[in-house]
Amino acid sequence: MANKTRVSGFERAFNPRTISIVGVSRTDKKQHPGGTGLGFFRRLRQLGFKGRIYPVNPKAEEIEGVRSYPSVVSVPEPLDLAIITVPAKSVPQVLKDCIAAGVLNVHICTSGFSETGEEEGKRLEETAREIALDGGLRVIGPNSMGLQVPSAKISTFDDMPLVNGPVSFVSQSGGHAGAFLRFGPDQGIGFSKIISYGNALTLDAPDFLEYLGSDPETRVICLYIEGIRDGRKLIRLVREINTRKPIIIWKGGLTDSGARAAASHTGSLAGDSQVWDAFFKQTGAIRVSSIEEMAEVVSALLYLRPSVSRGVAVLGGGGGNNVATGDICAQEGIELPLLSSETQTKLNDFISLVNQSVTNPLDAPSLFTDASHLRQAIELLTADPGVHVIILNLNVGLFGITPPKLMRQVRKCICDFARETPGGKPIVAAIPHQGTGVAWEFAQKLIKEGIPSYRSLRRACRALNRFTRYNEYVSQVSGTCTDDLQDE
């Protein structure tokens, strides 16, 4: 019962009815490089947050038309969340006020604690931790960007759109959390809870993970960790949750120079790389090393049917390009089985061998100038017993598919096939693009149809390989019928 209260109190951090922002200036004077109280106040109102907002500023009567309070203690109703943006040296007193006022959850945005490496900052953090632990206060931060929960219309991240979805991210870095918010939607990702927790005063990664493990709005969980206090708890939780909800982890600071940077970023002890190698082996968590890789594997997890089959056919064009395709696939653990002689013969009916090839990878640019041939080829490839996934390696803008009409035909062919064969062998696209322009728009349209699209073949292969390894892990650990996971 106590635990239930705790969880439901925690729930209020992500679905608050009342929020107080402590340290809201009347004007735009900057207090904290990561964000200002006034900025958060404006942002919440602008997002259409449905609850009540209480700015705290002892020197103001009101802020932009909203009544201001001298302290959280004087706020007239219980607070679900207090966001603290006052200077570091004032934080201990504000925490005491929060305890006195019975605030359910606290987010400390302020920096200037142990991450400075200075004695003063370390002492201040120790003091704050003692106060918070004594008072049983749930603290996100300090030195942290805080929260974004699109369904609750709350966000302390500047200029990031609210894109609702089933993916949560627990990040020790606010910058990385922001990058995921910025780049994730381009991979077809929407968000449930984004949590940037910085120096982890009381709440650490395992605490958030535990919550998300039973959060019905979260289907996929991502973590960025620099240091961790309770490693055993993390292992236990990841092992338990990972078979139900995939967990993707970027562990930062595994090299000497990375660890040095972690110490001055969040005051973390980054730990031994061998220990983390063992961790990933034991837990089956999906390991990535950048936000982009994180988004890429999440895209596969969201849109592809789980499968442990590894045979892939790659359809592309350009001879030298095709040699690179073979090498990249092999290097990234993607198997390209020889097509059956039946498949090859049938492909040869409409794919000329001059400047082309129907071995796997297929070098067949002519397919991208004739959508009916492309459809035929895709059907023949999916009928081949050795093929379980098709990668379309499309250099949009080459191979004569630049004419908009032809591009639309190629896109329609791919999307139609995916739509007409639900539960069929999946298609993945590799489309080099530059974040804008024709190729990017092409990729975005495929993603909207549920076809994962990556900006290079290597990235597509890496995501597919991680996706398949995860499915293999789940199938081994669960020990149940792997048939459910197989294509054939």
Next chain:
Amino acid sequence: MANKTRVSGFERAFNPRTISIVGVSRTDKKQHPGGTGLGFFRRLRQLGFKGRIYPVNPKAEEIEGVRSYPSVVSVPEPLDLAIITVPAKSVPQVLKDCIAAGVLNVHICTSGFSETGEEEGKRLEETAREIALDGGLRVIGPNSMGLQVPSAKISTFDDMPLVNGPVSFVSQSGGHAGAFLRFGPDQGIGFSKIISYGNALTLDAPDFLEYLGSDPETRVICLYIEGIRDGRKLIRLVREINTRKPIIIWKGGLTDSGARAAASHTGSLAGDSQVWDAFFKQTGAIRVSSIEEMAEVVSALLYLRPSVSRGVAVLGGGGGNNVATGDICAQEGIELPLLSSETQTKLNDFISLVNQSVTNPLDAPSLFTDASHLRQAIELLTADPGVHVIILNLNVGLFGITPPKLMRQVRKCICDFARETPGGKPIVAAIPHQGTGVAWEFAQKLIKEGIPSYRSLRRACRALNRFTRYNEYVSQVSGTCTDDLQDE
């Protein structure tokens, strides 16, 4: 003397006075997916080629106002280069004509030979080879894009600008040669000779390499190889030339699926990856695995003073980003020495520790909002005895440097420093960009000032590491005073 004649005859392939294009249609009917005779004819005239062009078409009196000939034999003056675009089955007869006419060099564009994997194509290639060898004909191709020599105003590559410079590329793939022509100039690269040689009928990579080794217009040599006939000759030449002119090699088809693709691309036997590992060890050639990597290391070779010192200081901003910086540098073989306590103290005078750090990598976004502080920091870093290269890890668009005026100041600060300290410790930039837009323009301006700029930190580190390893090899092999190669 015989050799001299041979070389000077070869020289005429790259500086022809007369060119015949064999197979020029009167209309735009497509003959070859890689390029048409009419296309080449138009291209040469449009580029302002100063020599004489003789189209060959037995059915035409003239092509677009230029007199046409029934065969190279009937052309009224000696030919330095014949470009063959007729269908594969007609190629043997055209080769005989070229021998009869005493043509100095031949480029066969046509495909449909051994790369088809069909008996007919293989036989045709064997026939053509026998004719060419018997007649002592120098043949570039078949199944090849051919040549671009900006100084001679010749090119068989469509839509590629002529950018003159000291870099040559010998490529078995026309697509890769085209990609280098397209992306090289963005890395500050201009070209001496681009040679796409396809199936290597008589001339193979070592023949071109031998020529470029003594070509005064070539300072850096790049190779893309799928298969090679005379491996010993390649080793001998690379060892000999590589200490004078850096040789960068992308070997395609080193995996099973890559080798399969190579067989159907240029009919090559791709060879064993262990053999190639040994090759790179023995020759000190710089190994890359994409055109982009090739361009990136060439940029370092062109613009950085040779050095074997490995200590690097990275100047960037963002805490999580900085942890990734440390990890990426360590993974890519870049050493980030601790700064001296004197350097750290002086940096602390104007870099606040709140949300920042002056360990190496430096997390100091405030520097990018104040160009005078940036200048001070760069000067302090170059004065540190452990630092030999500075990487500016700039996320243009973040850290408040978006205002154009501030961006200009930051850029001016970097360029001024580089200009005012010629021969000083080099600066390299890592600027994420998307091939267009503000960040890309920023990077392009640095490159124009001779500051290599890469689109990610990982790419910058990889290029620097390859650059330094090459310098180490040269210094070890030459055995002479390594002082010339050192910073200090």
